[in-house]
Amino acid sequence: MIRSQDNAPYDVVIIGGGPGGSTTGALLKKYAPELRVLILEKERFPREHVGESQLPPISAVLQEMGCWDKVEAANFPIKIGATYTWGDTTDPWDFEFLPIGDIKPDEARPAKYEGWRVQTAFQVERSIYDKILLDHAAELGCEVREETRVAKVHAEGDRVTGLELETGEVVAARHYIDATGAVATLRRAMGVKIDAPTLLRNVAFWDYWENAEWAEEIGVGATRVHIRSLGYGWLWFIPLGPTRTSIGLVCPADHYKQTGKRPEEIYLEAIQSERFVSALTASATRDGPVRSTTDWSFVVDRTYGENWFLVGESAGFADPILAAGLTLTQTGARELAYTILELERGELDRDWLLERYDELQLRRVRQHMRFADYWYSANGYFDDIRENCSAIAKESGLKLDAADAFRWLAQGGLGDDAPGQVGVGGMDVAGVKQMMQRFSGSDAKWTINGKNTFKLNLVSAKETTIGKLVDGRIHTAPCYVRGKSRLPLLGVQGLVVEALRASSDAEGILEHLRAELSKTLAPEHVPVSVHHAIQTLEVMANDYWVICGVKKNKPVLNVTTPEEGSQIHTHDANSPSARRIPATEA
Template sequence: MERTQVETDVVVIGGGPAGSTAATLLARKGRSVVMLEKDSHPRFHIGESLLPRNLDILEQLGVLDEVCTIGVHKPGAEFVSDRTGRSQAFPFARALNRDRTFAWQVKRSEFDEILFRNAARCGVTAFENARAAEVVLGAPGEATIVTARTADGVLEIRARYLLDASGRDTFMAARSDAKVANKYNNTAAVYGHFKQVRRLGENKKGYISIHLTEDGWFWLIPLQNETVSVGFVGNQSAWKQREGSAADLFMARIARSPTVADRMRDAELVSEVTATANYSYRANRGYGEGYLMIGDAFGFVDPMFSTGVLMAMTAGTLGAETADAWLDDPKRGQVLARRTTRELGRAMDRIGWLIYRINDPVLRSMFFSPSNLFLMRDGIVNMLAGNLRLNLRSLVPVLAFKAAYRLLSALHRHGAGPAMPEAVPCTAAPAMPRASAYSKATDQAR
């Protein structure tokens, strides 16, 4: 078996949004970078809904125009309640920060390939079908050695710094026993692509739809060519009666949701169905001597508010700054690594605060009848647009919303305060949509 040795400044494990972003920015700084992608592009991936703040990074990378050609214009998000049938739109134009008032919904196979090829054009040595298998961390002043397996043999990379952007493989976290499942949000997901899904009205064209059920939620994301990405994320109770394949489970969950089933009466499944378990997690230590975890390799929070790709690309930019600093001054690099990990963790906590409470009837009632007192509604829209770095202007509305929630919750517990319409139970659901000949399912839950 052929063995190839390569020396570089930085090795990036993973060629998704986090890895490609970091690799591109480092190469532009004049650093030598090797990026390892275990698959070959294009490859299927979930997480197809971007946020307005993504556009800043795409422009920085020089791919904004190219991404626009593959995307569906996304002016906001709509939330729909199975309990009451109510819906509420949150247009990004109502955010506190209005310099970016829309985003794009994209097929990740196309989006990720654009980022990966752009990194190669910028000077990154980018390998596909190269799976990182082993790592030997170097002592201070010594190289870290990453061994990858390729179709041609073994690739040995000696690097001064390692960025782990391996996604849900969590390459470094798994090897350092640092991965911790989120006990507050122990969920799993099942998803696929459909045709003939009933679209929203013209005034909500391009919106992502989030349908809230009793034990989870659905996403419906419009893509090009009349395709809609549909997925269900459920907590433990949602999977207790699991029988049959992932496709059987998915169709049963659709049938149980009156609002989703109504939109999918004539829907036709045109992809495989994929299931993923142990959805939310975080590393309890995201960096070490000569390495940093970024993107999903560090942590992943329930994707209800479409923050996954933004968090990954933000981590990529911070990871590039950290690696670049470390190459010149390891002590300063460690300071930036600690700061990066802390900042990413806090962003996950901010969006997690809403996610963990989304099934609460008080918060749902506030969500579906948003008040703009103290700019609370605009502050929430600001978060939904991806503005997760709080400043004084955005902090006050968020604190006001949390205070109102706590007050209303206390009143609700004592049978006082305004009515909570979201406490109304669900109604029965209509029949399941039909599956096409393409409905062969692959259950990848693990």
């Protein structure tokens, strides 16, 4: 049991009751009910907020918090993926979270967090979603004070000594958390610097529509978010419920300035010019007025101080093209709750815990920024960003020209979204390659193809430890680190390292993988998991953890990237679920 100390009125004070604050608070109270946790929120909920389209990792966090059922009961649309027009082609294509055949269209709602629903996400109306989460944190025992704005941060050096409310009251605690989103009250007060290692300088305009048609409905309430490229920018189309839809325009700030148009004008013109979205909104009405914000990606240079932390958007923001904001926020909030729980227990090294939290948050935001850069470059309208790929690669210690760096961004350079797994923004490596193939119109290259020897390369690597989060505790696992690249010895990466230690030739490695996976998996699941391990080998080769070679007269690896994969494939506009848009409109 963690003992709360009585010399400060609160153990933890969280500024901001959005998803970052409520998730941290709820998980702290779930695992340590004795901690005194206060959440200070300047608004009275429900309050409106942009950022509605989620990724599946959030569902696991909601389940751990104990409120997936509450969110499901709100009857938000089930997000099974997204449909894009992007890249050189105007044909829509889908990015699926799960194979379409796994969806159970007849399953009644509210459902349980099991089976295919584990791989889905929600499209949420934030006023309702954020209130469910904040109320849940209160139910678990957090003291929540709404309409309570932190006006001033009192500090001595890098140590926060109290938070001054608008009433003049000063609140003191042992740990302070800034979960104030873009406001970043504590971050600004503590003078934390921010960096923007990207050329993206976008603005967003959005509004909410009543009775826009859904592009498609699969079973009871399942659908895809639609992203439509306009050339100079893009539109999002996110159904939030049976009648309410969020539609937004994102474009470079310079483009907006050059047009000299008012937000209302540029927004409505964009919708009218996009035939698919204009058809879906033909009989719909708008909330108005058009909301707008700059959505300039940034990342802080540190996420913690002597007795304070940054979480969620106060620590960094990656362009919304990947819909990753809430995922970064809520998975980061979970990491923070676990970090504070371990600091309280005092069993693990304090510096290791703090640096671990910091490194993870900064790396994830940077990785998503990099991937967003790649995504925009691939649209073919942002040549300067394509050139910037070299600079991005250099930051990771690689000397590559623009074309190679562009390829590396998509193919390699994928750190771990979760320790021991590789991928980014919900996509696995094969998915990224399929997407790249679509963007470029040429076959995606696999570094491991045509090779049959694979040797673990630990030159200049240092041994360190990585954390694994289970039931409120951080367990340690070994990990190699070289520059900014890490190789955790757990999960699929751990399995591949074991296979490389057992054998250096392709046949031996595959044999080892099959044998190990067969110990825990049913025979029909082994081939898929072997394929994931091969994808991991590819990322390890791209990050120089593996040196590939060729031995004569031995079979070589030949991984293919089918044009139509289960995760990325051409959108089926004739599927029974899709709303028919006449050919001239689509």
